[in-house]
Amino acid sequence: MEHEDIERLDRISGHLHALLHNEQPALLDLAGHKEDEIRQVGEFVNALTEALSALSKAAHHLSIGDMDVRISANLPACHHLKNLQATLRHLTWQTGQIAKGDFSQRVEFLGDFSHSFNWMVEQLEAYRQRILGQNRELERLATTDPLTGVYNRRYLMDFATKEFLRSQRYSHVFSAIQMDIDYFKKINDTHGHAVGDEVIKAFTVTCQEVLRESDVLGRVGGEEFSIILPETDREGALIVAERIRQVIADLKVCAEERIIRFTVSIGVTHLRQEDAGLEAVLRRADEALYLAKNGGRNKVVTA
């Protein structure tokens, strides 16, 4: 081998040594080299240097989260980085989807990370479901009467207000019923509060059997109840009220080995054109109830 060839090989060896030690040598200057095998090796080494540089640059950009870097497709090793780039881009989109509430997203191409990520999404969905369930329970507790499960005064008034406004806006009808269990204090004093509670519960269950799904029954006081009947005129409400009065009068409540019978007084009214607010409707229903009470109880009075 000639001295000049040995020097060229030394330069190529030095270049490869620098590459292996993580340096970034300039490309070999092959100008003026004769066309032989050593020059070809030098050209390969230069191509390898450029490819490693591109690979290093791409890996660096991906490692700092720069997913828009243009990765050369000329080197097979870069193909894996391009695959990783596509995967990370999709993962970024998936994360955004999850943030928007799409918990159906799953990762299936990143080994252990996939398992952890998918587990995280499943946990988030489980937490969300739990919170939704708790919210529903809180909503139920805030709107219902704990003894009977029917709506409480607050919900009933909200519903009645909306129904009043809706009926006025669209010139629809609705009716309101006020009810009071007759001599309930006497039932409590004679048989005790536990029996009184059973009477209250039996009363609401029986009323609900008479009502339609669209009618809303609420407990507004100890033994006082209201019903809002959407899309129901005076005659319709009167039929419902009379039916309730009748079934309650026929009802026998078994509590603590005793049979309790009781009656209910009922006031009925409907929305009128001159009603300026919901209060006017409810006041009229109250007045009708008062008349029913004073008229001997176990009666339905309309106003």
Added chain:
Amino acid sequence: MFKEERKAPQFDWSHLGDIEWGRPNLGPQTAVAVYRLMQFTLRDAIISHTDVATANRIFYDAGLSAGKAIHEHLLRNTQDFDRFIAVLQETLRSFAIGILRVESSDLLKHRFVLTVAEDLDCSGLPMSDELVCTFDEGFIAGLFSAHFGKQFTARETDCWCTGDRVCRFEVVLVDA
């Protein structure tokens, strides 16, 4: 039905026939190589009879019909975009067409970037520095056009044949 002269597409899903009835022993599946044999010999014949631009236009338009037909047949009830993508991913996987992933979606500007891995058309083909998934471009454009009820176009920007390991498509609204 199949050989009538026409100036506009007439394809209908029923043209695929009752495969279960017609292939009781061989079933509905075939080899990827057979699909590609059809695709690339057809492309070869079209180019030799006409030119590359015409071949591309034919493959794109055929893909467009296919995308609209598959939407009509399998994705019609997916009004919500997220649901559309989820069902589309499942559909493409169940037909072994490819693994669809979304890289970006802008529902206001109607711009989307999708990738398809293990693509039926090209994954594993020799490197040629060409974007070859013209049928897929039309197919995706057809799916998006049918979903949004507006005309979309899809353009392949990366392909297995250009060295990528996934095919990447930019989908945009025409005249957005």
